[in-house]
Amino acid sequence: EFEVEFARSGVTAAVPAGTSILDVATDNGLFVLRSCSEGVCGTCETVILDGEPEHRDSVLTEEDREQGCFMPCVSRATSARLVLDL
Numbered sequence: 001e002f003e004v005e006f007a008r009s010g011v012t013a014a015v016p017a018g019t020s021i022l023d024v025a026t027d028n029g030l031f032v033l034r035s036c037s038e039g040v041c042g043t044c045e046t047v048i049l050d051g052e053p054e055h056r057d058s059v060l061t062e063e064d065r066e067q068g069c070f071m072p073c074v075s076r077a078t079s080a081r082l083v084l085d086l
C-alpha cells in the first residue's frame with residue numbers, strides 16, 4: 001500500500017494492493033478519462049509531480065517516462081507517496 005495525492009483535486013488517498021490508482025481516483029470523485037484500463041491505450045495518461053513510479057504500462061516510451069508521464073490504470077509507486085497532476 002502507498003499513498004497517492006491528486007494535486008489538482010486536493011485529494012490524498014491510500015492505494016491498497018490490488019486496487020488501481022485510477023479506481024482510487026474515481027472512488028474519490030475525480031473524473032479521469034479511461035478506455036482499456038490495461039495500460040495499452042494511452043487514454044488515462046497523467047504526469048508525476050513527486051514520488052517514484054513503478055511503471056506497468058506497455059504504451060509509454062523511455063522518453064515519455066523520463067518526462068514524468070504515467071498511466072494510473074496499471075502503474076503503481078515504489079515510494080510511500082506519489083503525487084500526480086490530477
Ligand code: FES
Binds near residue numbers: 039042059071
Ligand atoms: Fe488505457 Fe490507462 S486506460 S492506458
